Amino acid sequence: FAIAALAGCSTSGAEAEGTAAESPYTLIQPDSIRVASIGDAKPYTYTDASGEFTGFDVELFTDVAGRIGIDDVVFTGQDFAAILPGVANGQFDVGAAAIGITAEREQTVDFTDGYLAGYLTVLTPEDSGVGSADELDGRRLGVVQGSLQEAYAVKNFTETDIVRFPDNNTAVSGMNSGSIDAHFLDYEAAKDYMEQYGHVSAADIPSFDAPAGFAVAKGNEQLRDDLTAALHEAMEDGTWKELYEKWFPGSPMPDQYLPSAEQSEAA
Numbered sequence: 001f002a003i004a005a006l007a008g009c010s011t012s013g014a015e016a017e018g019t020a021a022e023s024p025y026t027l028i029q030p031d032s033i034r035v036a037s038i039g040d041a042k043p044y045t046y047t048d049a050s051g052e053f054t055g056f057d058v059e060l061f062t063d064v065a066g067r068i069g070i071d072d073v074v075f076t077g078q079d080f081a082a083i084l085p086g087v088a089n090g091q092f093d094v095g096a097a098a099i100g101i102t103a104e105r106e107q108t109v110d111f112t113d114g115y116l117a118g119y120l121t122v123l124t125p126e127d128s129g130v131g132s133a134d135e136l137d138g139r140r141l142g143v144v145q146g147s148l149q150e151a152y153a154v155k156n157f158t159e160t161d162i163v164r165f166p167d168n169n170t171a172v173s174g175m176n177s178g179s180i181d182a183h184f185l186d187y188e189a190a191k192d193y194m195e196q197y198g199h200v201s202a203a204d205i206p207s208f209d210a211p212a213g214f215a216v217a218k219g220n221e222q223l224r225d226d227l228t229a230a231l232h233e234a235m236e237d238g239t240w241k242e243l244y245e246k247w248f249p250g251s252p253m254p255d256q257y258l259p260s261a262e263q264s265e266a267a
């Protein structure tokens with residue numbers, strides 16, 4: 001019986017259609033996109049109570065992937081420092097986690113156009129005595145390994161002990177237990193911890209020259225270009241604005257990602 005069954009088996013039409021040859025993109029699995037992200041950068045990217053990934057970057061990427069015909073998007077949490085290497089070595093198709101586009105990072109991966117420009121924030125307990133970036137001298141400052149905050153702190157806070165963490169949660173729990181005096185992270189994520197613990201901002205440093213982009217492996221130009229085109233569609237039809245207002249209510253809205261009709265002439 002077994003031999004007859006084997007003889008009868010054949011590749012179903014659907015499987016044949018799903019071969020890599022069909023997809024214009026070099027994906028790990030045709031018709032699905034595997035995304036490396038981080039679980040604790042709320043409201044950019046984070047895992048909610050049911051363990052599902054959600055947030056501004058997650059919903060924007062999922063929308064953009066849908067526009068290029070891929071509805072199966074699988075997010076996996078990584079330490080931030082592992083994201084770009086994971087994309088470069090083909091472990092993931094895309095990196096999405098408020099990742100600022102820099103020339104240095106473009107040596108490792110390619111990026112879509114930017115989709116979010118904002119601030120880097122020094123988060124600190126209200127009674128820490130760190131009232132501004134100048135008062136970081138001699139203090140201990142947390143950064144997420146591999147982040148722009150790490151690079152900025154190394155360059156600018158030369159009298160500060162810089163302590164590297166794999167992610168925001170370990171840094172903030174370190175700060176709450178007094179092992180560091182402040183943590184240096186993205187503005188909207190800082191706001192979330194302020195609401196949770198009553199911490200304050202000692203400094204908000206603009207990072208408009210490194211807007212966040214979606215990272216793809218070098219050589220995957222078609223995927224990168226099509227994601228960029230879909231991103232601009234999402235900006236032009238107001239999807240970007242709707243998601244921004246949903247996830248960053250009350251925050252100043254960068255002008256350059258709005259529908260062109262709504263952009264101020266000055267831009």
Ligand SMILES: NC(=O)CC[C@H](NC[C@@]1(O)OC[C@@H](O)[C@@H](O)[C@@H]1O)C(=O)O
Nearest residue numbers: 098099100117118119147148207210212
């Ligand atoms: N998820 C993270 O920890 C990312 C930290 C950090 N994000 C910086 C940034 O991309 O955040 C979103 C916007 O504010 C960008 O202007 C900013 O450069 C980085 O790219 O290194």
